Amino acid sequence: MTIYDIAKTCGVSIATVSRVLNGSAKVRAATRDKVLAAMEEQKYTPNPFARGLGLDSMKTVGILCTDISDAFFAKAVSLVEPNLRSRGFDVILGCTGNDPADKKKYLHLFLERHVDAIILIGSSFGEIFDHSHMVPATGKVPIFIINCNVKFPNVYCVVCDEAGGFCETAQLLAKGGYKHILYLYDRLTYSGKQKLKGLHEGLKKSKLEANPQLEIMVERTMSDAKNVVDKLLAEKKPFDAIIASEDILAIGAQKALVAAGLSMPVIGCNNSILASCSTPALTSLDNRLEALCPATVNVLLQVLEGKGKMTPSVTTFEPYLCYRDSFKKTE
Amino acid sequence: MTIYDIAKTCGVSIATVSRVLNGSAKVRAATRDKVLAAMEEQKYTPNPFARGLGLDSMKTVGILCTDISDAFFAKAVSLVEPNLRSRGFDVILGCTGNDPADKKKYLHLFLERHVDAIILIGSSFGEIFDHSHMVPATGKVPIFIINCNVKFPNVYCVVCDEAGGFCETAQLLAKGGYKHILYLYDRLTYSGKQKLKGLHEGLKKSKLEANPQLEIMVERTMSDAKNVVDKLLAEKKPFDAIIASEDILAIGAQKALVAAGLSMPVIGCNNSILASCSTPALTSLDNRLEALCPATVNVLLQVLEGKGKMTPSVTTFEPYLCYRDSFKKTE
DNA sequence: GTGAAAGCGCTAACAT
DNA sequence: ATGTTAGCGCTTTCAC
Numbered sequence A, B: 001m002t003i004y005d006i007a008k009t010c011g012v013s014i015a016t017v018s019r020v021l022n023g024s025a026k027v028r029a030a031t032r033d034k035v036l037a038a039m040e041e042q043k044y045t046p047n048p049f050a051r052g053l054g055l056d057s058m059k060t061v062g063i064l065c066t067d068i069s070d071a072f073f074a075k076a077v078s079l080v081e082p083n084l085r086s087r088g089f090d091v092i093l094g095c096t097g098n099d100p101a102d103k104k105k106y107l108h109l110f111l112e113r114h115v116d117a118i119i120l121i122g123s124s125f126g127e128i129f130d131h132s133h134m135v136p137a138t139g140k141v142p143i144f145i146i147n148c149n150v151k152f153p154n155v156y157c158v159v160c161d162e163a164g165g166f167c168e169t170a171q172l173l174a175k176g177g178y179k180h181i182l183y184l185y186d187r188l189t190y191s192g193k194q195k196l197k198g199l200h201e202g203l204k205k206s207k208l209e210a211n212p213q214l215e216i217m218v219e220r221t222m223s224d225a226k227n228v229v230d231k232l233l234a235e236k237k238p239f240d241a242i243i244a245s246e247d248i249l250a251i252g253a254q255k256a257l258v259a260a261g262l263s264m265p266v267i268g269c270n271n272s273i274l275a276s277c278s279t280p281a282l283t284s285l286d287n288r289l290e291a292l293c294p295a296t297v298n299v300l301l302q303v304l305e306g307k308g309k310m311t312p313s314v315t316t317f318e319p320y321l322c323y324r325d326s327f328k329k330t331e
Numbered sequence C: 001g002t003g004a005a006a007g008c009g010c011t012a013a014c015a016t
Numbered sequence D: 001a002t003g004t005t006a007g008c009g010c011t012t013t014c015a016c
Helices: A003-010 A014-021 A029-042 A048-055 A071-086 A100-112 A123-129 A162-175 A190-205 A222-234 A247-259 A273-277 A289-310 B003-010 B014-021 B029-042 B048-055 B071-086 B100-112 B123-129 B162-175 B190-205 B222-234 B247-259 B273-277 B289-310
Strands: A060-065 A090-095 A117-121 A143-146 A155-160 A181-185 A215-217 A241-244 A266-269 A283-286 A314-317 A320-322 B060-065 B090-095 B117-121 B143-146 B155-160 B181-185 B215-217 B241-244 B266-269 B283-286 B314-317 B320-322
Touching: A003 A014, A003 A029, A014 A029, A048 B048, A060 A071, A060 A100, A071 A090, A071 A117, A071 A273, A071 A289, A071 B071, A071 B090, A090 A100, A090 B071, A100 A117, A100 A123, A117 A123, A117 A289, A123 A143, A123 A190, A143 A289, A155 A162, A155 A289, A162 A190, A162 A241, A162 A266, A162 A283, A162 A320, A181 A190, A181 A222, A181 A247, A222 A247, A222 B273, A241 A247, A247 A266, A247 A273, A247 B273, A273 B222, A273 B247, A273 B273, A289 A314, B003 B014, B003 B029, B014 B029, B060 B071, B060 B100, B071 B090, B071 B117, B071 B273, B071 B289, B090 B100, B100 B117, B100 B123, B117 B123, B117 B289, B123 B143, B123 B190, B143 B289, B155 B162, B155 B289, B162 B190, B162 B241, B162 B266, B162 B283, B162 B320, B181 B190, B181 B222, B181 B247, B222 B247, B241 B247, B247 B266, B247 B273, B289 B314
Parallel strands: A060 A090, A060 A117, A117 A143, A143 A155, A155 A314, A181 A215, A181 A241, A241 A266, A266 A283, B060 B090, B060 B117, B117 B143, B143 B155, B155 B314, B181 B215, B181 B241, B241 B266, B266 B283
Antiparallel strands: A090 B090, A283 A320, B283 B320
């Protein structure tokens, strides 16, 4: 079933069929209806490969994340995919893992496939751009990064001001009288650095000094966070509140506190579904995926429409603290 | 940069270039090396649309789930995508939501795109097949369903024996002296029915009667499960153990118990990351995604290699109970 | 408003 | 072992 079949049954040329297919105005109404009817009846659908060959596009965008089983990335994809779909784009997904070489490999796979655009979710993709010569393909296809800020031609960033969020959070704790904040984090990606920077700023503004002994890098697992806090507790290291760069770490910390029969403010980040599952429910800094994702799609559409020069290269949103039981709002 | 350019710089025909591209044996080593070198130097990559047009395939499989932000589906995708990728397939993802009409729409979008195969994750996709005339396209492209069992030409199912798992779980509780099991579930999909059936079997084998008053349908949210259990507790409904069809419901139930200062066995299902985040950590029936997903990919590859007649239409795995704090193993 | 024909870049059958 | 050529199904320019 091709454009030729339709043309034949309608007694018109394939050019005409192609025109109605593409909604071209230059077709007499009667002709159009006839063609449309034939398509309907024969259940014709255009061959996407043929169209792709001619137009050099199949209207697809590639989405990359390190691990879709991570709640944060999964949520982002769940916000982006239906949105793009409703705009007529297909989404091809890649889970790269953490190896930079693999990230680049996926990027090139997407480019070889002639996707229309690429979305990178998570600031760990910043490392791809660390050495510009490693990204030869940049420029061909616009790239959109969610939650990372890099300056590069034809890449657009949509980020949350996590530095600001962590700064305010630290001040909030300081104001509540907590002077020894334990900070747990997993990686110093762009986002990771922002958080740490914000934390330090907040402490400074509160006339507190950052204590390197209380800034601890752990694996991105609940169990490792718990073990670390268990140990700190056993060593009687003095801290009176906990902030974590990820909910999953905060939950591990929380578990250690519960096991020790202790209670102190614990604040996570991402405001993922994990936060509400924790007991006590976790207060968490919400980095606004619900805003970042639609914004990313909007930016993407603008760029593809050729309005790249009118499009901001960085779009920033403000986070907010979602209060739950692990740190209650004070007036 | 096309096959023609390479041919020209090498002084050979495009057929020869195509042959080395496809690893055909009938090329002299010297020629092949020359061509390969030219490709390397000019950074040539074949146009996937042109190839797709000729072969009617771009080596893509479509994956559908209702909601990728759900931990279960996300985990499944994270297990399937890298596997398919390593076999040279691209994955296009669709999040359908729960409306059957949307599910069908996505299915047709994939078919129009000429994917090589389709994977449906989750038993709620069984409903698509309820009325055969709704699936006109079936037969064209093989369909693989994870965790659902439907009989249909050219669809292959990979399932976990959840009925068996729930049966044994119920017996286990009965043996432990728990006679009034509260069962929380969200939907009666294929999987949902299996679970309920297994529960009833387990009760019967333990000489216990199923109590419809203790089989309660709730929304698939932690908060709804918690509210329901809160209410049951307030009404002093007698139950001494809880099983839930999903971890997230078990966690809600658990929260209600904790809030009431009570403790009793709670068993979830899926053994998702949520289970370990809960406090107390949730004992959960693991439905073996780590086995189902690779198995699905294997079945898919077999079918695409034309060995469909040698491929089982249903592949079944056994679940196992992952013990944590909410129900301890008894000897 | 409609048609004829070239072209998109590849694969594969056929010829040499 | 290598070259020639006819598709694959669409879009688009150029005539009419």
